[in-house]
Amino acid sequence: MQPGQLPALVRAHRIMAIIRGTSQEAALDTGRVLIEEGIRLVEITLTTPGALATIEALRALTPEGSFVGAGTVLTEDDVAAAQSAGAEFVVTPAVTPSVAEAARRGMPCAAGAFTASEAYLAFTAGAELIKLFPASTGGPAYLKALRDPFPQIPFMAVGGVGISEARAYLTAGAIGAGVGGPLVGDAANGGSLDALRHRARAFASWAGDAGESS
Template sequence: MNDFEDIFGGSRVLAILRGLPPGPAVALANRVWDAGVDLIEVPIQTAEAVDSLRAVVAAGRERGRRAGAGTVITPAQVAAAADAGAQYTVAPGLDLTVLAASLAAGLPHLPGVGTGSEVQHAWAAGCRWQKAFPAAALGPGWLSAMRGPFPGVRFVATGGLTVAGAPEFLVAGARVVALGSALADPDQLPRLAELLR
């Protein structure tokens, strides 16, 4: 089974494609991949979103790119993600039942954390990669503070980040920054190349 060390590798940016039908989701995925971003997450709060995930996974397979399922908060959504071909799951919070379901399906799981207690619980459950959420509200200082007691945790900063603001989170200790709504801004997508450097 792949783990996040393998999945994320040296990547610094994860693109989140939220709320798009399959056609537009694949079109944006291709623009993001063309810009040099290898990793994509498709949140699957609805049945329609699972169709978009399936389409992006298929497009990614043709290009050797990975796609995961986001906003996975129930075991049923884990099953839908696995059926759609997702290579990992991401959640806004820490739910050990969802974690167990994802691992049982052969999918690495990235839980969301926002407090020291949550980081510690996720670490105890075996999660070495964790999603700092909502990152914009937590701020870069939160990441810096968490690196002290939890030097082995690798954080993916997610939630409200812009291309311009993302470098602060990388400097503060995030291994990866996730961009969602920023990708809908036509002015920000071309600036991804700067962030990738």
């Protein structure tokens, strides 16, 4: 992934899967299944055991056109570790030192923000897009109000977003959605991979339709 490419990829694929689990093996299996079923952007949070090793292993399995990133990236050291593991982008939950460090290293960054001040600060620090988090607190109407003064900032909705909610956020102006529980479920904790495949196919189908209609 090249610097500046992340917003276009989110707009094209609509869904970024968020893997946050309790098992390194299950997290890797979850990422593999998601990519096999057509989810093209996968984030492994650094709170997951063995996250860096999982990112490295998943990158080795990932075909061209799919991308693996690191989530819950907080510090400058986190950015360095994620880059060394092969992460192609980083995601933060807030406006943290990792945002400017990612920009310095040329790593695409989706920075978490909730208020107008946070969104502006993260974007000017070098974030390529803003992750509205937790999106469910304000809903699509809040996203629309936040976008109005910042038409130049691409927003992705994250937090409490399933397929029906994602549709509403796209209508309100989001370029895509980051999805954890509604897509991943308990798979990253050792839950059913068959159930994960079913959910992933539904999300991939919806995302394909949403991308074509944009």
